[in-house]
Amino acid sequence: MASKTSSDITVIQPPRGWSFPNLREVWDARAILLNFVQRNFNVTYRQTIGGPIYAVYTPFMTMIGYTLLLGVLFGAQEGLSVPYPLFSFCALLVWTLFTNVTQNATTSLTQNTNLIQKIYIPRLVFPLIETCMQLLTFAIAFVVLLLMMVVYAQPFLWQIVWVVFYVAVALVFSLGFGLLFAGFQARFRDMSYLVQTINRLLFFVTPVVYDSTLLPAPFNTLYIYNPMALVIEGMRWAMLNVGEQPALIPTLSAVGVSVALLLVALLVFQRLEPTVADVL
Amino acid sequence: MKPENAIEIDNVSKVYYVAESVTEARGRARVLRNLTSPLRRLRATLAGQSAFGAEIPVKALDEVSFEVPQGKILGLIGKNGSGKSTLLKILSRITAPSSGQVRIRGKVGSLLEVGTGFHQELTGRENIYMNGAVLGMTRADINRHFDDIIGFAGVGAFLDTPVKRYSSGMRVRLAFAVSAFFEPEVLLIDEVLSVGDAEFQKRSLGKISDVSRDGRTVVIVSHNLSAILSHCDLVAWLNKGKLASVGNTAQITSEYLLSSTFESDTLAGEKRFRDFVPSDKYPFELLAMRTYDDQQHVRSSFLNGMPVVVELEFKLGAPKWCTTTPSVRCIGCVGLSRPICSIRDRITSTRSCKFTAKMC
Ligand SMILES: Nc1ncnc2c1ncn2[C@@H]1O[C@H](COP(=O)(O)OP(=O)(O)O)[C@@H](O)[C@H]1O
Ligand SMILES: [Mg+2]
Numbered sequence: 001m002a003s004k005t006s007s008d009i010t011v012i013q014p015p016r017g018w019s020f021p022n023l024r025e026v027w028d029a030r031a032i033l034l035n036f037v038q039r040n041f042n043v044t045y046r047q048t049i050g051g052p053i054y055a056v057y058t059p060f061m062t063m064i065g066y067t068l069l070l071g072v073l074f075g076a077q078e079g080l081s082v083p084y085p086l087f088s089f090c091a092l093l094v095w096t097l098f099t100n101v102t103q104n105a106t107t108s109l110t111q112n113t114n115l116i117q118k119i120y121i122p123r124l125v126f127p128l129i130e131t132c133m134q135l136l137t138f139a140i141a142f143v144v145l146l147l148m149m150v151v152y153a154q155p156f157l158w159q160i161v162w163v164v165f166y167v168a169v170a171l172v173f174s175l176g177f178g179l180l181f182a183g184f185q186a187r188f189r190d191m192s193y194l195v196q197t198i199n200r201l202l203f204f205v206t207p208v209v210y211d212s213t214l215l216p217a218p219f220n221t222l223y224i225y226n227p228m229a230l231v232i233e234g235m236r237w238a239m240l241n242v243g244e245q246p247a248l249i250p251t252l253s254a255v256g257v258s259v260a261l262l263l264v265a266l267l268v269f270q271r272l273e274p275t276v277a278d279v280l
Numbered sequence: 281m282k283p284e285n286a287i288e289i290d291n292v293s294k295v296y297y298v299a300e301s302v303t304e305a306r307g308r309a310r311v312l313r314n315l316t317s318p319l320r321r322l323r324a325t326l327a328g329q330s331a332f333g334a335e336i337p338v339k340a341l342d343e344v345s346f347e348v349p350q351g352k353i354l355g356l357i358g359k360n361g362s363g364k365s366t367l368l369k370i371l372s373r374i375t376a377p378s379s380g381q382v383r384i385r386g387k388v389g390s391l392l393e394v395g396t397g398f399h400q401e402l403t404g405r406e407n408i409y410m411n412g413a414v415l416g417m418t419r420a421d422i423n424r425h426f427d428d429i430i431g432f433a434g435v436g437a438f439l440d441t442p443v444k445r446y447s448s449g450m451r452v453r454l455a456f457a458v459s460a461f462f463e464p465e466v467l468l469i470d471e472v473l474s475v476g477d478a479e480f481q482k483r484s485l486g487k488i489s490d491v492s493r494d495g496r497t498v499v500i501v502s503h504n505l506s507a508i509l510s511h512c513d514l515v516a517w518l519n520k521g522k523l524a525s526v527g528n529t530a531q532i533t534s535e536y537l538l539s540s541t542f543e544s545d546t547l548a549g550e551k552r553f554r555d556f557v558p559s560d561k562y563p564f565e566l567l568a569m570r571t572y573d574d575q576q577h578v579r580s581s582f583l584n585g586m587p588v589v590v591e592l593e594f595k596l597g598a599p600k601w602c603t604t605t606p607s608v609r610c611i612g613c614v615g616l617s618r619p620i621c622s623i624r625d626r627i628t629s630t631r632s633c634k635f636t637a638k639m640c
Contacts, residue, residue, distance in 0.1 A: 119397035
């Protein structure tokens with residue numbers, strides 16, 4: 001839509017065909033992004049009593065719920081090498097990261113209508129703000145996981161460094177997913193319901209609260225091609241040494257799917273971005 | 281881009297899609313069709329067209345071209361819906377043009393229509409920093425202007441209160457101060473002068489003059505033609521999305537004024553009174569009042585120096601209790617804050633009177 005041709009001349013033109021967002025422009029706006037993340041973080045917890053406790057609230061409460069339901073009532077602990085609360089919380093962390101990034105990125109433009117219609121900020125900044133916010137939230141929850149591991153006397157192993165890789169895959173996949181819908185959400189407000197529904201369905205085919213070794217054939221070999229399943233299996237292995245590290249082929253597939261999704265989503269986002277303010 | 285220009289607008293058009301008004305039956309059919317074809321809607325959206333098939337395109341801007349030299353104040357005038365706000369939105373990159381090109385030299389600060397680029401949950405202080413960051417200012421730059429901004433906006437006591445608790449006047453003042461004091465090379469202002477009180481309007485116009493004195497460029501939309509006349513170096517007049525003319529402020533403003541009064545103001549130049557005074561009680565009943573120009577056209581807006589013919593239509597009755605023949609003496613003055621004419625004239629006609637005044 002616009003580009004800086006010389007040091008200070010801005011050229012504003014109609015969008016042409018399919019293109020990628022101007023990442024340079026987004027990079028130049030990084031100060032704004034950080035500013036927003038910091039401010040949003042303050043705002044989120046300003047009018048609450050609990051403050052940043054809410055960062056871990058969702059995964060923690062879900063973990064307690066499933067521990068009572070599956071762990072106590074349905075004997076999910078059986079056959080597990082680690083306590084069920086650790087087993088589920090470790091996965092719920094990344095799962096919450098995934099659902100929050102997808103849902104908040106989807107609504108990031110409609111949530112900021114006020115700003116988008118009044119001042120120009122590269123629009124890609126808004127889903128990125130949500131992504132950074134959720135990454136921060138994840139970091140807080142991750143500290144809680146580490147504390148839980150200490151409480152349960154769970155050993156820390158060298159493979160914990162792989163967490164960075166799996167979280168990165170989860171981020172790329174979630175951002176791609178959310179970006180794909182963000183531009184459409186501006187026009188069709190039902191996109192966020194669609195995203196919620198997809199998330200809910202994905203929850204069942206992803207071994208978040210159950211043990212993947214319980215899956216019957218052929219699902220026990222197929223499920224891992226769901227990028228989130230791979231991330232969760234990877235996280236459990238890296239943190240808790242549950243099972244084995246996911247094999248190379250599914251790993252490459254998850255990376256490939258995530259990157260491809262993000263690229264397509266960027267194209268779609270850029271296609272809708274220039275006129276998004278007209279329909280908000 | 282020519283070195284003396286701050287803004288160059290080149291054949292810019294903008295098409296919006298608006299819902300066509302339809303009969304109820306057709307509307308229902310369309311809702312059904314839309315419900316059953318989500319994929320078509322997605323495809324239409326991606327193609328940059330209307331997402332609801334049957335909508336009709338509206339040209340909010342139609343091949344508009346003009347230039348604004350650096351350091352000048354340009355007034356943008358035109359009736360409601362003529363595309364003024366759309367043009368400012370394109371200049372500030374809120375929305376992309378459908379065709380054409382705009383070139384702008386330097387940072388752009390903008391204050392668009394109602395509402396402000398503020399985050400409602402954040403305090404005034406935080407919003408000032410955020411808006412500064414958006415304009416590419418460093419923290420030190422922002423600090424340098426901070427006191428000027430809160431001084432101008434007069435929000436000192438509310439600095440650490442979330443903006444959502446500000447009055448609308450405070451919000452506008454702060455928004456204006458933020459966009460004007462952060463020294464953008466180009467400042468775009470849409471009708472904010474009509475929002476604040478008289479004192480704020482005066483101060484903001486003063487600030488706008490200061491801004492252009494520093495060699496920066498201002499584009500301002502206003503319906504306040506006297507403000508346009510006294511502050512703008514040039515004027516662009518938009519009519520139904522087309523550029524009607526651009527150039528000399530006084531000339532174009534009066535062209536605009538003349539055209540707009542002939543088109544639609546005939547009614548406003550006439551005021552009819554009904555049951556204003558119960559006629560059985562008083563001998564004098566005012567029926568209507570009209571203002572004419574010297575060509576016998578009824579109109580409501582007049583330029584300085586134009587003769588104004590004021591006509592009063594009334595009925596003089598002779599109620600039974602009245603012992604003398606009624607007559608009317610007109611001692612009047614026309615003008616809001618100060619009289620622009622006064623008449624002392626004994627009126628003898630029993631049906632209407634006309635007198636001529638001169639705007640001065
Ligand atoms: N987001 C939009 N969607 C559809 N039509 C719009 C939109 N914004 C403006 N318009 C239409 O474009 C025309 C010009 O509007 P605008 O630029 O706001 O006029 P002005 O500011 O001169 O009153 C109007 O007919 C208006 O209805
Ligand atoms: Mg307007």
